[in-house]
Amino acid sequence: MPIVVDKERKRSEILEAAMTVFARKGFHRSKMEEVAAAAKIGKGTIYEYFDSKHQLLQALHGYMLAKLKEYYAEELKGIEEPPEILRRFLAAALASFRQWEPFFYVFCDVWAEAGRAEQQSLLRAQLRDAYKSAIDDLVLVIEAGVAGGFFHCDRPRLEAEHILACVDGLALHWLYDPQAFDLDEMTESLTRTAMRSLG
Amino acid sequence: MPIVVDKERKRSEILEAAMTVFARKGFHRSKMEEVAAAAKIGKGTIYEYFDSKHQLLQALHGYMLAKLKEYYAEELKGIEEPPEILRRFLAAALASFRQWEPFFYVFCDVWAEAGRAEQQSLLRAQLRDAYKSAIDDLVLVIEAGVAGGFFHCDRPRLEAEHILACVDGLALHWLYDPQAFDLDEMTESLTRTAMRSLG
Amino acid sequence: MPIVVDKERKRSEILEAAMTVFARKGFHRSKMEEVAAAAKIGKGTIYEYFDSKHQLLQALHGYMLAKLKEYYAEELKGIEEPPEILRRFLAAALASFRQWEPFFYVFCDVWAEAGRAEQQSLLRAQLRDAYKSAIDDLVLVIEAGVAGGFFHCDRPRLEAEHILACVDGLALHWLYDPQAFDLDEMTESLTRTAMRSLG
Amino acid sequence: MPIVVDKERKRSEILEAAMTVFARKGFHRSKMEEVAAAAKIGKGTIYEYFDSKHQLLQALHGYMLAKLKEYYAEELKGIEEPPEILRRFLAAALASFRQWEPFFYVFCDVWAEAGRAEQQSLLRAQLRDAYKSAIDDLVLVIEAGVAGGFFHCDRPRLEAEHILACVDGLALHWLYDPQAFDLDEMTESLTRTAMRSLG
DNA sequence: GATGAATGAGAATTCATTCAT
DNA sequence: CATGAATGAATTCTCATTCAT
Numbered sequence: 152m153p154i155v156v157d158k159e160r161k162r163s164e165i166l167e168a169a170m171t172v173f174a175r176k177g178f179h180r181s182k183m184e185e186v187a188a189a190a191k192i193g194k195g196t197i198y199e200y201f202d203s204k205h206q207l208l209q210a211l212h213g214y215m216l217a218k219l220k221e222y223y224a225e226e227l228k229g230i231e232e233p234p235e236i237l238r239r240f241l242a243a244a245l246a247s248f249r250q251w252e253p254f255f256y257v258f259c260d261v262w263a264e265a266g267r268a269e270q271q272s273l274l275r276a277q278l279r280d281a282y283k284s285a286i287d288d289l290v291l292v293i294e295a296g297v298a299g300g301f302f303h304c305d306r307p308r309l310e311a312e313h314i315l316a317c318v319d320g321l322a323l324h325w326l327y328d329p330q331a332f333d334l335d336e337m338t339e340s341l342t343r344t345a346m347r348s349l350g
Numbered sequence: 351m352p353i354v355v356d357k358e359r360k361r362s363e364i365l366e367a368a369m370t371v372f373a374r375k376g377f378h379r380s381k382m383e384e385v386a387a388a389a390k391i392g393k394g395t396i397y398e399y400f401d402s403k404h405q406l407l408q409a410l411h412g413y414m415l416a417k418l419k420e421y422y423a424e425e426l427k428g429i430e431e432p433p434e435i436l437r438r439f440l441a442a443a444l445a446s447f448r449q450w451e452p453f454f455y456v457f458c459d460v461w462a463e464a465g466r467a468e469q470q471s472l473l474r475a476q477l478r479d480a481y482k483s484a485i486d487d488l489v490l491v492i493e494a495g496v497a498g499g500f501f502h503c504d505r506p507r508l509e510a511e512h513i514l515a516c517v518d519g520l521a522l523h524w525l526y527d528p529q530a531f532d533l534d535e536m537t538e539s540l541t542r543t544a545m546r547s548l549g
Numbered sequence: 550m551p552i553v554v555d556k557e558r559k560r561s562e563i564l565e566a567a568m569t570v571f572a573r574k575g576f577h578r579s580k581m582e583e584v585a586a587a588a589k590i591g592k593g594t595i596y597e598y599f600d601s602k603h604q605l606l607q608a609l610h611g612y613m614l615a616k617l618k619e620y621y622a623e624e625l626k627g628i629e630e631p632p633e634i635l636r637r638f639l640a641a642a643l644a645s646f647r648q649w650e651p652f653f654y655v656f657c658d659v660w661a662e663a664g665r666a667e668q669q670s671l672l673r674a675q676l677r678d679a680y681k682s683a684i685d686d687l688v689l690v691i692e693a694g695v696a697g698g699f700f701h702c703d704r705p706r707l708e709a710e711h712i713l714a715c716v717d718g719l720a721l722h723w724l725y726d727p728q729a730f731d732l733d734e735m736t737e738s739l740t741r742t743a744m745r746s747l748g
Numbered sequence: 749m750p751i752v753v754d755k756e757r758k759r760s761e762i763l764e765a766a767m768t769v770f771a772r773k774g775f776h777r778s779k780m781e782e783v784a785a786a787a788k789i790g791k792g793t794i795y796e797y798f799d800s801k802h803q804l805l806q807a808l809h810g811y812m813l814a815k816l817k818e819y820y821a822e823e824l825k826g827i828e829e830p831p832e833i834l835r836r837f838l839a840a841a842l843a844s845f846r847q848w849e850p851f852f853y854v855f856c857d858v859w860a861e862a863g864r865a866e867q868q869s870l871l872r873a874q875l876r877d878a879y880k881s882a883i884d885d886l887v888l889v890i891e892a893g894v895a896g897g898f899f900h901c902d903r904p905r906l907e908a909e910h911i912l913a914c915v916d917g918l919a920l921h922w923l924y925d926p927q928a929f930d931l932d933e934m935t936e937s938l939t940r941t942a943m944r945s946l947g
Numbered sequence: 948g949a950t951g952a953a954t955g956a957g958a959a960t961t962c963a964t965t966c967a968t
Numbered sequence: 969c970a971t972g973a974a975t976g977a978a979t980t981c982t983c984a985t986t987c988a989t
Contacts, residue, residue: 158952175466179378182979193954198981256466263462265526267374267455279527286530309539312523312531313516320519324511327464328478331485332511340508348543382963383972392971394965403963573864577776581984582951591950593986602984654864661860663924665772665853677925684928707937710921710929715910718917722909725862726876729883730909738906742945755973780959790975792961801959954986965975 162200165190166214169207174253178208178260205264209274212261215254216281222247233296237349238342240292244318245338248325255326286311293349302349314345361399364389365413368406373452377407377459404463408473411460414453415480421446432495436548437541439488443517444537447524454525485510492548501548513544560598563588564612567605572651576606576658603662607672610659613652614679620645631694635747636740638690642716643736646723653724684709691747700747712743759797762787763811766804771850775805775857802861806871809858812851813878819844830893834946835939837889841915842935845922852923883908890946899946911942 168190172181183204187194201207226243230236248255266272289311296302304310321341324331367389371380382403386393400406425442429435447454465471488510495501503509520540523530566588570579581602585592599605624641628634646653664670687709694700702708719739722729765787769778780801784791798804823840827833845852863869886908893899901907918938921928 161952177462177465179462183981184979194980195954195982196952199952204980259458259461262458262522262526263376263378266376268528275526279530282523282527282530306535306539309531309535312536313520313539313543316519316523317512317516318519319522320515320517321511323461323518323522324481324515326467327461327474328481329467331478331481332508336505336508337511340505340512344512344543344547347546381961386972393963394971394973395969397964398969575860575863577860580982585951592984593950593952594948596985597948657856657859660856660920660924661774661776664774666923666926673924677928680921680925680928704933704937707929707933710918710934711914711937711941714917714921715914716917717920718913718915719910721859721916721920722879722913725859725872726879727865729879730906734903734906735910738903738910742910742941745944746941758973779957791959792975792977793973795960796973950987950989952986952988954983956984957982958980959982960980961978962975963977965973966971967973968971 158200161192163214165192165197165200165207166211169211170215170253170257173208173211173260174256177256178264205274208257208260208264209277211257212274212277212281215257216277219247219251219254222251232301233292233299234301234346236292237296237345240289241314241318241342241345242338245321245334245341248322248334252326255322259323259326282315285315289315296349304349310349313348317341357399360391362413364391364396364399364406365410368410369414369452369456372407372410372459373455377456377463404473407456407460407463408476410456411473411476411480414456415476418446418450418453421450431500432491432498433500433545435491436495436544439491440513440517440541440544441537444520444533444540447521447533451525454521458522458525481514484514488514495548503548509548512547516540556598559590561612563590563595563598563605564609567609568613568651568655571606571609571658572654575654576662603672606655606659606662607675609655610672610675610679613655614675617645617649617652620649630699631690631697632699632744634690635694635743638687639712639716639740639743640736643719643732643739646720646732650724653720657721657724680713683713687713694747702747708747711746715739755797758789760811762789762794762797762804763808766808767812767850767854770805770808770857771853775854775861802871805854805857805861806874808854809871809874809878812854813874816844816848816851819848829898830889830896831898831943833889834893834942837886838911838915838939838942839935842918842931842938845919845931849923852919856920856923879912882912886912893946901946907946910945914938 165186169181169186172186172189175181176185183197184194186207187197190197197207201210223240223243227236227239230239261274261278265275265278286308290307293302293304293307293310297304297307318341321332321337325334364385368380368385371385371388374380375384382396383393385406386396389396396406400409422439422442426435426438429438460473460477464474464477485507489506492501492503492506492509496503496506517540520531520536524533563584567579567584570584570587573579574583581595582592584605585595588595595605599608621638621641625634625637628637659672659676663673663676684706688705691700691702691705691708695702695705716739719730719735723732762783766778766783769783769786772778773782780794781791783804784794787794794804798807820837820840824833824836827836858871858875862872862875883905887904890899890901890904890907894901894904915938918929918934922931
C-alpha cells in the first residue's frame with residue numbers, strides 16, 4: 152500500500168513557503184532549495200507538485216489571488232448598501248498593504264516575470280484576468296449603487312478601473328516608501344474622493 | 351573636452367540599447383551580450399561604463415527618470431495656471447503610456463529588482479527618491495493653485511500622492527491589458543475627478 | 550509452487566516491458582517509471598525483481614539471448630545436414646533483423662553500456678560469453694560438416710567468427726539504414742560466399 | 749584588441765579530449781567537466797565551441813570519420829590495382845582495431861545515442877551517410893576491378909556492403925573480446941574469402 | 948508483496964564578469 | 969580604450985532509488 156498524502160495540503164504548504172521566501176528575497180534571488188527548506192521537504196518534491204520555478208510563481212499568484220478574494224469576502228460579508236461596500240472595500244484594501252505585505256512584493260515579481268505583450272504567457276493572462284474580474288466585481292457594486300439611487304455614474308467601468316488602479320498604485324508606493332503617507336489618512340481621503348466622484 | 355562628450359554619448363547609447371533589450375525581453379531574460387549587440391559594441395565595453403548588470407539597470411532607471419522629467423518639462427512649458435498644469439500633466443502622463451511603453455516595462459523590472467525594505471539597495475533608494483521628488487513637484491502645483499484661489503485643498507501632499515499613485519496604477523493596468531480602458535476617456539475622467547476633488 | 554511461477558511470469562513481463570521501452574527510446578532516455586507503466590506495475594515493484602536499472606539491462610540482455618537461442622532452435626529443429634543448417638541459420642539470422650528489430654536496438658545500448666576492457670563489468674562478461682557460445686555452436690556445425698565431407702576448412706573457429714561478425718555487422722547497418730540492402734538478396738549472397746569459402 | 753585564438757585548433761583539442769574521455773569511460777559516464785579538464789580548459793569553454801554534450805558527440809563522430817578517411821587515404825596512397833587496394837584496405841581496417849581502439853568505443857556510444865528510426869536525429873543521419881559513403885568508395889574499387897578483369901561480380905554494392913559489415917562486426921567482437929581471434933590470421937582469412945568471392 | 952511519494956546526489960548548462968591582447 | 973575568449977560559480981531540473989504504509 153503506498154503512502155497516502157493529502158496532496159492538496161502539501162501543495163498549499165509549498166505555496167506558503169514559496170510566498171515567504173519569494174517575498175523576503177525576491178523571485179530571482181530565491182533558490183528552489185530555499186523554498187524546499189522552508190516547506191521542510193526535499194527540493195525534488197517541489198517538482199512533484201509544480202513543473203518549474205516559473206510555474207510555481209504562477210501557481211502562487213493564483214493562490215494569492217484566491218486568498219485576497221477570501222479576505223475581501225470576509226471583510227465585506229453581510230454589507231448590503233453599495234456606498235458602505237465601497238467604503239469598507241477601500242478600507243480593507245489599504246489595510247491589506249500592511250497585513251499582506253508579502254503579497255505585494257510577490258506581485259512585483261509577477262509583473263516583471265509576466266512577460267511582454269507579444270509573448271504568450273500564462274502568467275500574463277492570469278494577471279489580466281484577475282484585473283478584469285476585480286473590475287467586474289466593482290462595476291456591479293457601482294451599478295447597484297446607481298440603481299439604488301446612492302450613486303450617479305455614467306461610466307461605471309471607467310470609475311471602477313480608476314479606483315482599482317489607484318489602490319494598486321498606492322500599494323506600490325507604500326511598498327517602496329511606507330513613510331510616504333499615512334494609511335488611515337489616505338483611506339479617508341481616497342474614500343472622500345471616490346464618494347464625491349460618484350456623488 | 352571632446353573625449354568626455356564621446357564618453358557621455360556612448361554611455362547614452364548603451365542605456366538606450368539596454369532599454370530596448372530589457373523592455374522587449376525583461377531584465378533577467380536579457381543578456382549583457384544582447385545589450386552590447388544592440389549598442390553595437392563589444393560585451394566587455396559595457397563594463398567600462400557600468401559596474402554590473404544590476405548597476406546598469408539602476409543607471410537606466412535614473413536615465414529614464416531624467417527623460418521623463420524632460421518630457422514633462424517640455425509638455426508643460428510655458429503653462430502658468432495650476433489647473434491647466436494639472437490638466438496637461440494628466441494628459442501627458444496617460445499619453446506617455448503609449449509613447450514610452452518600454453519605460454514602464456523596465457519599471458516593472460526595477461520594482462522587482464529594487465529589493466525588499468530590510469535590504470539596503472541603491473536602486474530602492476533611487477526609486478523612493480524619484481517618487482518623493484515627483485510628489486514634491488505636484489505639491490507645489492497644488493499649493494500654487496490653492497494660493498491662487500483655483501483649488502481648495504487641506505492636505506496637498508495626500509492629494510498629490512493620490513494622483514500619482516493613480517497614474518502609476520493605470521500605467522500598470524494598461525501595460526498588462528491595453529484593451530482595459532480607453533486612454534482618452536480615462537484622461538478625461540481622471541481630470542474631472544481630480545478637479546472635483548480639488549474643487 | 551504457484552507463487553514461484555507467478556514471480557517468474559512477472560519478471561518476464563517486466564523484461565518485455567523494458568525491451569519495448571528501451572528499444573523505442575534508448576536505455577538512457579528511458580525512465581524506470583516508463584518501464585513500470587509499460588509493465589502495468591508500480592515503479593517500486595521493479596526493484597523487487599531487479600537491483601538497479603543497469604542490472605535490468607543486463608537481465609534483459611540475458612533474456613534476449615535466451616529468446617534468440619529459442620528462435621534458432623525452433624528454426625533449425627530437425628535439420629541434420631551441416632550445409633543445410635548453415636543455410637537455414639543465415640536465413641534465420643537475417644530474417645530476425647526485421648522480426649526482432651527491438652532486440653538489436655537494445656544490443657546497441659548494451660554495447661555502449663558494457664563498459665571498457667579495463668572495467669570489470671558483468672554485462673561485458675555476459676556479452677563476451679554470448680559471443681563465445683554462439684561461435685562454439687557454429688564451430689560444431691562446421692566441424693560436423695568437415696567430418697561429413699560437406700565442407701573443407703582448416704580453421705573452423707576463424708570461419709565461424711567471420712560468419713557471425715558478418716551477421717552482426719549487417720544487423721547494425723540494416724538498423725541504421727534499412728534501405729541500404731535487400732535482406733533476401735543479402736541472405737543469398739551471404740550464403741553463397743560462406744559456402745564457397747567452406748567449399 | 750581581443751584575444752586572438754586559433755578556433756579550429758582549439759576545437760580539435762576539445763574533440764581529442766572528448767575522444768579520450770568518452771573512450772575511457774563511455775559517453776554517459778563522462779562529465780563535461782572531465783572533458784574540459786582533459787582539454788585543459790574551463791567547462792564553460794566547451795560551450796563556446798559546441799552546443800551541447802550530444803552535439804559534441806556528433807561533432808566527434810564527424811571528426812573521427814574524417815580521421816579514418818585520412819588514415820585510409822594514407823594507407824592506400826599510390827596503390828593502383830583494385831585487388832591490391834582491397835587487400836590493403838582489409839589489412840588497414842583490421843590493423844585499425846588496435847591502433848584506433850578509442851574510436852570504436854565511441855562508435856558504440858554513437859550507435860546507442862543515434863536514436864531510433866522514427867526519431868529525427870542528425871547523428872543518425874550522419875551515421876547513415878558515413879556508411880553510404882564508405883560503401884560507395886568500395887563499390888568503385890570493385891567496379892574498377894571488374895572493368896580491369898581482376899574481379900567477377902554481378903552485384904558490387906551487395907558485395908561492398910557485405911565486406912564492410914564484416915569489418916564492423918569484427919571490430920565489435922574484437923572490442924569486447926580481443927582474445928577471440930588473431931587479427932593477422934583474420935586479415936588473411938578475410939582477404940582470402942573476399943578474393944574468392946570476387947574471383 | 949506492492950506501491951508511489953519523497954528524496955537528493957548529480958550534471959548540464961548559463962551567463963555575468965574578467966583580463967590578456 | 970575596446971574587445972570577446974575564457975571562465976566557473978551558481979542553479980535548475982532529473983530520475984534512480986528508498987522506504988513508510
